[in-house]
Amino acid sequence: MGPSNANGSVMAAASPTRNWLQAASRTGTVSQGENLPWPLAPGSSRLALPAMSDLAIAVAIAGVFGTLIGSFLNVVTWRMPRNQSVVTPPSRCPVCGTGLSWWENLPVIGWLALRGHCRHCDTAIHPRYLLMELAVGALTAGVVLLCLDPVAVPGVLGHGPWQGAPWLMKSGWPGWLVPALSASALLTLVWYLLVASIIDLEHTIIPDELSKGMQLIAPVLAVCTYNCAIGTFPIDWLVRINEIGHATPTPGVFSLWLVGIVGGAALLLWLSEACLRLVYERYMAPNEPWTPDDTRGVVVGVRWFQTVIALWTVLTLIVAWSLPGVAGVILAMQLALAVFGMLAGWWSLYLVGLIGTVAFRRNAMGFGDVKLLAPLGAFLGPFGVLYALAFASVLGSVIGIVLLALRRTVQIPFGPYLALGAIAAMALAPAVHARLLAPLLN
Numbered sequence: 001m002g003p004s005n006a007n008g009s010v011m012a013a014a015s016p017t018r019n020w021l022q023a024a025s026r027t028g029t030v031s032q033g034e035n036l037p038w039p040l041a042p043g044s045s046r047l048a049l050p051a052m053s054d055l056a057i058a059v060a061i062a063g064v065f066g067t068l069i070g071s072f073l074n075v076v077t078w079r080m081p082r083n084q085s086v087v088t089p090p091s092r093c094p095v096c097g098t099g100l101s102w103w104e105n106l107p108v109i110g111w112l113a114l115r116g117h118c119r120h121c122d123t124a125i126h127p128r129y130l131l132m133e134l135a136v137g138a139l140t141a142g143v144v145l146l147c148l149d150p151v152a153v154p155g156v157l158g159h160g161p162w163q164g165a166p167w168l169m170k171s172g173w174p175g176w177l178v179p180a181l182s183a184s185a186l187l188t189l190v191w192y193l194l195v196a197s198i199i200d201l202e203h204t205i206i207p208d209e210l211s212k213g214m215q216l217i218a219p220v221l222a223v224c225t226y227n228c229a230i231g232t233f234p235i236d237w238l239v240r241i242n243e244i245g246h247a248t249p250t251p252g253v254f255s256l257w258l259v260g261i262v263g264g265a266a267l268l269l270w271l272s273e274a275c276l277r278l279v280y281e282r283y284m285a286p287n288e289p290w291t292p293d294d295t296r297g298v299v300v301g302v303r304w305f306q307t308v309i310a311l312w313t314v315l316t317l318i319v320a321w322s323l324p325g326v327a328g329v330i331l332a333m334q335l336a337l338a339v340f341g342m343l344a345g346w347w348s349l350y351l352v353g354l355i356g357t358v359a360f361r362r363n364a365m366g367f368g369d370v371k372l373l374a375p376l377g378a379f380l381g382p383f384g385v386l387y388a389l390a391f392a393s394v395l396g397s398v399i400g401i402v403l404l405a406l407r408r409t410v411q412i413p414f415g416p417y418l419a420l421g422a423i424a425a426m427a428l429a430p431a432v433h434a435r436l437l438a439p440l441l442n
Contacts, residue, residue: 065140098121107137167331280295316335341379
């Protein structure tokens with residue numbers, strides 16, 4: 001930033017368009033105003049944070065609620081990969097089939113009261129169920145604390161999705177709603193990653209019920225968070241400033257860029273289907289032949305993803321053309337970042353699978369991993385996807401080296417690494433990007 005002028009406003013060496021949007025981010029209008037940091041810096045939103053006693057109560061309630069969610073996730077991780085309903089029948093002993101009473105279903109308390117054994121057949125109840133409930137409770141409490149009190153985050157993390165959605169901060173909504181929506185969105189993401197990772201570890205699959213459902217709702221969850229924390233967005237697509245400082249929204253320019261990028265990516269994805277069949281039918285190892293059913297499964301997944309992207313592209317265009325003011329501009333930007341991030345998440349592993357299969361003559365990337373990373377891109381944006389892949393690869397390499405040193409032959413699927421890489425990217429990538437890559441890109 002540059003020096004202040006005589007009127008007290010701050011001048012910055014930036015484009016007129018960026019200066020306008022920085023100013024409008026504070027005022028909520030499409031007029032000239034004070035220049036502010038962009039993206040919104042922590043503290044600029046002036047959220048009404050709860051008092052310390054209220055915060056402790058909220059976090060404690062979140063922890064208890066998390067154990068209830070953990071109990072349900074135990075059911076999901078057991079039944080979903082076995083194609084069983086997660087709703088019916090009620091929980092029962094898998095050995096003797098006796099249904100559990102209400103108090104036996106209580107998270108943590110039920111397992112401890114039974115001392116880890118069925119009260120009818122005395123079969124041991126695996127401690128994983130207790131650990132799952134405790135872990136989800138702790139994660140839920142941690143996410144709520146992070147969203148309600150962002151100042152508690154260590155300084156190295158800087159910006160992150162827990163900071164709250166910038167467009168919500170400028171929409172006149174109640175102050176408590178911003179961290180509440182951010183916490184709800186991030187908790188949904190964390191629970192999804194936990195379930196997907198456990199199922200992938202145990203069964204080396206990621207059920208479509210998880211990944212496809214998350215693809216559909218990921219953009220709306222992402223715009224409830226600070227999903228523009230990693231990287232930048234070409235603001236000139238959205239507004240234009242003339243020489244005297246008057247702002248003119250440019251939804252037409254934004255629409256051309258958005259439709260052009262999304263349409264090109266979707267067209268290439270459609271054309272890649274022929275390449276996919278050629279690669280996997282010709283280069284797969286003899287002990288894992290590619291079948292027509294495999295091709296149909298991939299094509300169905302591609303079609304679903306294309307439909308989801310088309311839906312969210314249309315909704316983004318509606319927002320850009322219909323919502324006035326800076327809140328609408330920021331929301332359109334966040335939605336576009338979510339769409340671009342999903343495309344980056346899909347294409348990155350999709351290409352790795354195609355190229356790696358040709359290079360190594362074996363299936364180099366499970367299609368479930370592609371469907372897992374795509375919705376994560378909505379939270380991470382295009383730059384964040386690259387950081388998530390980098391963190392996941394480093395983590396996988398380190399664990400692989402440790403297993404080799406211990407002479408263990410355990411094969412860990414890539415899904416859990418992707419989940420941890422995405423969490424690491426959300427926490428660390430904004431600071432890493434701002435200090436390392438952003439100066440080079442600028």
